[in-house]
Amino acid sequence: MYQPPPSYQPPPVNEQPAPPSPAPSPAPAAGPAADDMTVKLAQLQRLGELKAQGILTDEEFQAEKSKILGS
Numbered sequence: 001m002y003q004p005p006p007s008y009q010p011p012p013v014n015e016q017p018a019p020p021s022p023a024p025s026p027a028p029a030a031g032p033a034a035d036d037m038t039v040k041l042a043q044l045q046r047l048g049e050l051k052a053q054g055i056l057t058d059e060e061f062q063a064e065k066s067k068i069l070g071s
Contacts, residue, residue, distance in 0.1 A: 007029050040068055040069070043068050044065065044068060044069075047061060047065060047068070048061075
């Protein structure tokens with residue numbers, strides 16, 4: 001078995017504490033359906049903003065809204 005020479009000094013040990021691990025993110029209350037609804041609401045809000053800015057016509061707004069809502 002290998003024996004280091006008497007003058008061998010092991011590398012210094014890192015004396016700094018490990019950084020705290022991030023807190024776990026809270027789980028969604030209602031599961032995937034809530035996430036899906038959140039995404040749809042955000043899309044509808046953005047769609048409404050585009051319509052209000054005059055970027056979308058009423059027909060374009062209605063068509064895209066129907067796609068988002070799946071109807």
